[in-house]
Amino acid sequence: MRIDLNEIQHWIKQGSRILDLGCGDGTLLKFLHDNKQTEGYGLEIDAEQINICIDKGLNVIEQNLDRGLGNFADNSFDTVLMTQALQTLHFPHKVLDEMLRVGKECIVTFPNFGHWKARYHLATRGRMPVSDLLPYEWYNTPNIHFCTFKDFEVLCREKNIKVIHRQVVNEQSVQLLKDAMPNLFGETAIYHLSKQ
Amino acid sequence: MPDVLPPDSVGIVTPQTLHFSEPLLLACGKTLSDYQLVYETYGQLNAHKSNAVLICHALSGHHHAAGYHSMSDKRPGWWDSYIGPGKPIDTHKFYVVSLNNIGGCHGSTGPSSINPETGKPWGPDFPKLRVRDWVHSQARLADKLGIDVWAAVIGGSLGGMQAMRWTLEYPHRVRHCAVIASALKLSAQNIAFNETARQAIISDPNFHDGRYQEHDTVPRHGLGVARMIGHITYLSDYDMGEKFGRDLRSGSFDIGSDEDVEFQIESYLRYQGGNFAKQFDANSYLLITKALDYFDLGREYGDDPIAAFKLAQAKFLVISFSTDWRFAPERSHEIVSALIGANKAVTYAEIESKSGHDAFLLPDERYQQVFGRYLAGIATE
Numbered sequence: 001m002r003i004d005l006n007e008i009q010h011w012i013k014q015g016s017r018i019l020d021l022g023c024g025d026g027t028l029l030k031f032l033h034d035n036k037q038t039e040g041y042g043l044e045i046d047a048e049q050i051n052i053c054i055d056k057g058l059n060v061i062e063q064n065l066d067r068g069l070g071n072f073a074d075n076s077f078d079t080v081l082m083t084q085a086l087q088t089l090h091f092p093h094k095v096l097d098e099m100l101r102v103g104k105e106c107i108v109t110f111p112n113f114g115h116w117k118a119r120y121h122l123a124t125r126g127r128m129p130v131s132d133l134l135p136y137e138w139y140n141t142p143n144i145h146f147c148t149f150k151d152f153e154v155l156c157r158e159k160n161i162k163v164i165h166r167q168v169v170n171e172q173s174v175q176l177l178k179d180a181m182p183n184l185f186g187e188t189a190i191y192h193l194s195k196q
Numbered sequence: 197m198p199d200v201l202p203p204d205s206v207g208i209v210t211p212q213t214l215h216f217s218e219p220l221l222l223a224c225g226k227t228l229s230d231y232q233l234v235y236e237t238y239g240q241l242n243a244h245k246s247n248a249v250l251i252c253h254a255l256s257g258h259h260h261a262a263g264y265h266s267m268s269d270k271r272p273g274w275w276d277s278y279i280g281p282g283k284p285i286d287t288h289k290f291y292v293v294s295l296n297n298i299g300g301c302h303g304s305t306g307p308s309s310i311n312p313e314t315g316k317p318w319g320p321d322f323p324k325l326r327v328r329d330w331v332h333s334q335a336r337l338a339d340k341l342g343i344d345v346w347a348a349v350i351g352g353s354l355g356g357m358q359a360m361r362w363t364l365e366y367p368h369r370v371r372h373c374a375v376i377a378s379a380l381k382l383s384a385q386n387i388a389f390n391e392t393a394r395q396a397i398i399s400d401p402n403f404h405d406g407r408y409q410e411h412d413t414v415p416r417h418g419l420g421v422a423r424m425i426g427h428i429t430y431l432s433d434y435d436m437g438e439k440f441g442r443d444l445r446s447g448s449f450d451i452g453s454d455e456d457v458e459f460q461i462e463s464y465l466r467y468q469g470g471n472f473a474k475q476f477d478a479n480s481y482l483l484i485t486k487a488l489d490y491f492d493l494g495r496e497y498g499d500d501p502i503a504a505f506k507l508a509q510a511k512f513l514v515i516s517f518s519t520d521w522r523f524a525p526e527r528s529h530e531i532v533s534a535l536i537g538a539n540k541a542v543t544y545a546e547i548e549s550k551s552g553h554d555a556f557l558l559p560d561e562r563y564q565q566v567f568g569r570y571l572a573g574i575a576t577e
Binding site for chain 1: 529532533536537539541542543544545546562565566569570573
């Protein structure tokens with residue numbers, strides 16, 4: 001399982017009601033259902049991913065996140081999750097507002113664009129970074145709103161969002177450096193949020 | 197006509213008829229003392245009787261959903277693309293029951309049947325029906341077939357309304373409910389189309405206040421126009437443009453034509469209307485469109501579909517089609533939102549299609565995948 005997904009489970013309570021935005025092939029939903037007895041729904045727009053969710057017997061709903069979450073009531077989920085999808089949204093700040101409206105708590109993960117590899121790539125080659133985690137060219141990437149750790153911190157402050165936990169994870173862990181300078185050495189950011 | 201039956205066809209099927217002599221109390225307060233239902237079955241009921249699937253038909257549908265009645269049939273049943281061995285409703289796995297609803301005109305008791313009290317056709321005196329009346333009559337059919345719980349109740353359009361109503365009237369008798377191209381209730385625009393179609397029938401001089409059978413005639417023209425109106429709303433603008441465009445059937449754009457039918461689309465609609473008028477009963481059309489108009493899933497639950505769906509025990513599959521403007525994806529969003537609000541299991545797919553409302557009947561790769569993979573998952577339960 002992707003490393004950010006593995007970390008997330010510690011913040012999900014047994015038997016809670018969850019909503020997974022951009023649930024992909026349902027790996028996380030299925031894992032949480034099997035291990036934490038959660039119930040809930042996944043939202044996805046990719047046809048093949050939806051098919052795989054159906055094969056797994058998950059509640060998957062075809063819905064574009066940029067259309068908002070108008071069909072979900074205030075505080076109707078214990079946790080609203082969104083893993084590695086923030087950077088693909090047209091209006092990430094608005095979706096974040098919606099997540100905090102619908103969920104009592106939220107968990108967001110995204111690739112940290114401030115990671116040293118990205119900085120090095122841009123600084124030395126003068127071109128947009130392409131890596132294992134972000135294997136796209138600038139013109140065909142679904143990732144249209146990159147941000148760094150610090151950027152996200154600023155957004156949370158501006159929106160008066162409470163950060164319950166923050167964590168960075170790397171596929172190959174460079175623990176000390178990562179903990180000392182997360183914006184430079186953290187590949188993936190994981191935020192556990194709630195309203196103030 | 198197939199020379200050889202396709203391997204994924206249910207093959208030659210024979211409709212069956214069951215008589216019901218226990219009176220059926222209808223929503224309108226009247227009672228149908230005696231009635232019959234015509235139905236077909238495909239596949240085998242398993243020993244636990246746990247693999248039965250009910251197909252609920254739409255406005256112009258009937259019991260003949262799959263296979264052929266004889267080798268000389270021009271076309272198979274109306275949902276043959278989705279019912280058969282290896283198809284989404286897989287007859288290797290499921291025992292499929294498809295009936296003609298009461299009020300219809302394909303063998304089940306309806307306005308063209310004889311009213312036992314008068315010895316004459318019911319005609320316009322046939323009791324008004326609501327969707328729930330069909331559901332109750334279907335439940336009686338299930339009783340006679342020995343089916344306590346349906347693995348799934350499935351329907352498109354008006355059939356989807358029946359499937360949803362099943363989950364509220366008989367929550368413990370439905371494990372899964374598939375609602376395709378349907379709605380919680382019709383919009384004003386939808387009712388307007390139905391009313392225009394009804395007026396076409398009623399204003400036909402051969403209608404005779406619905407007693408046309410006694411006058412040994414049929415309001416064929418009015419029924420044909422009603423079907424033309426319906427048909428326009430079942431296709432998308434794109435689809436109609438692709439199929440017919442502005443092509444002329446005769447004459448030229450310079451000087452026009454003296455022919456009665458000029459554009460290809462006119463010819464097509466007249467053919468469809470004329471054909472339908474030969475096969476369908478006008479009073480059935482009036483009766484069934486009224487049941488459609490009156491359907492409102494949440495009405496008796498404080499106009500709250502969430503409160504309604506809280507009664508349901510089933511898991512739901514909801515499917516809509518992008519260019520369907522008669523039962524638009526927004527109508528399916530309303531169903532899904534209500535199910536989410538009621539904390540019910542639901543899977544929803546919005547199929548990209550060019551075929552408008554008719555898409556629910558037509559072969560489509562993604563639709564077949566979503567539908568088939570969902571049903572494959574429940575076959576093992």
